[in-house]
Amino acid sequence: MRIATWAFQGETQSGVVRDDAVHPFADGLTARQVVESGDAASVGTLPGVPLAEVRLLAPLQPASFRDFVAFEEHVEGVRRAVDGRGGVPEAWYDAPTFYFTNPHTLTGPDVDVAFPASSVARDFELEVAAIVGPSGIFGYTIFNDWSARDLQSREMQVNLGPAKGKDFAGSLGPWIVTADELAPYLDGDGFLALECTAAVNGAEIGRDLLSNMGWTFETMLAYAARDSRVVAGDVLGSGTVGNGGCLAELWGRSGKQEPPPLRDGDVVTLTVQGIGSLTNRVTSAPPAAALPPVRPPKGRP
Template sequence: MKLGRISVDTPFGAVSRLVAVDPTKNRVVDLATAELLRRQAKGATRDAAQRFASAIFPGSMSAAIALGDIFLETAHEAVEARGDDAATPISSVNWISAVDPPLIRDGLTFVKHIRQFHERVGAEPTEALLEIPGYFKGTPFTAVGHDAEVPKPFYTDYFDYELELGYIVGRVCHNLTPDEARKALFGVTIFNDWSARDVQKIELKIGMGPGKGKDFAFGIGPWIVTMDEIGRLDDLEMTVRINGKECSRGNSAETVWSPGELLAYMSISEYVQPGDLIASGTVGNGSGLEIDRKLEVGDVLELEVSRIGTLRNRVGPPEEKRWWPERRKKFW
């Protein structure tokens, strides 16, 4: 099943709605509306049906995933019973981030990207990459969806993208094995780890992980494909287009660490939550750094992954510069 989130205008402001996506029929189905109609047909009052539908299909994808099996089971039943009555053309909806993750964790697993990234920056990959599946934590509050405009940060002269897979966690995970962790995944989406390369370079020297080099935006979408539908994760074709022209192509095959190993490691002595997004790291050829292509205002970026879809965003003008730190005098 393909599941996403859209924004709908109401007299009280914009609200998020969970939808089932059917690209073959060029439509999305508002799951809460479909379930309301299904419950009413079974004898529930409108108020009771609305309370039930809103509980199973809130605006939060993470909250819905946390309900467990009843979420997907009810989604299938609602679409089958009343999908036609709650459908909207795909072309008319306003997409938002496919999931509202409690936390974003971004790994580094694709062998070709690791090699090519380090070649571009003139460094050797650290052998620590072979010891543990490293990752950084990103803010979930700047997640953007399909067709959103992403302002180019005013503080960067090297605006970049990173084409990745985003694994969505399906239940609370604590001290799991890789096999257990693989079974705990809910689905997969496309993840764009937008990057300010010049600021990232400085932050890496500090050794505390990325901050302003990453946290200004994370692209998630256009929708989530559940694990039962996506099938294998090691044979996905991954393509980058800028302004309609294909720039690069990669494949999800060659990794240092599997998705199960990534999640299992993250769950050690920690509680990973339903709806958390775990990113794969960039696929080989999946960043502008690897092909010497910076993004500029007005560029339209399309990241396509087979069996998932296409995540498209436009680079917008920078926000107004208010303040930026000045270099301090050396004190050691």
């Protein structure tokens, strides 16, 4: 089952995508409410509207979004590009590390994504996101973790982050595919063997299998919930796939920015087998006001 959220005739609706049409959930239920129930099959739907007549939005608005870094190849390449150090930190092998990204700046497919005006090292990240249900993984969608690499590199020198290098935007879509639909792609170790590709202006940049990730989504969910709380409707990002899942990985390996950073007008398309495609165009936000200078702590020269 494919579950989407869309805008149509001035209203936002959620429902099921079936036969090139969208069928709203009965009683005006949202995608998140259905995810929280854990049983989409039992929810009634209304007559359909042609998919071509609606504007797809992010499939749901999560309360929290943990983005993992589950691909060793990605860590190795990006680490060199962002902080100049090679190799994979030993701590990466201990547990599936994640950071919290901003759920309030998530966009859907086919909308412009505005990078900070000051950023010139603009990048995409090809990921798969798992939607948490009441008793495990409810379904999956595509996630583009847009990255301003120059801002990210600077702020992570403080040994925190990423922050402003990431939180300006993230794209989810085009819809949620329920876990049962993707079960045929599971390999013998419980990983989803989905082919993932990234293209800029129609030219393929990267290609990898989702099953090359170091941990399953179930393991990442269990780790996220350890000594903490995860609720239905939360989202877990896989982290960026390897073999060109982002530009910075390729920059780190070659020592030069080739392919070049994203520019205004560039169109990025991420495609994942069994789920679909997510396309967005790059633009720039208005310039931000300058920060006031830092005030030294009192009592220090």
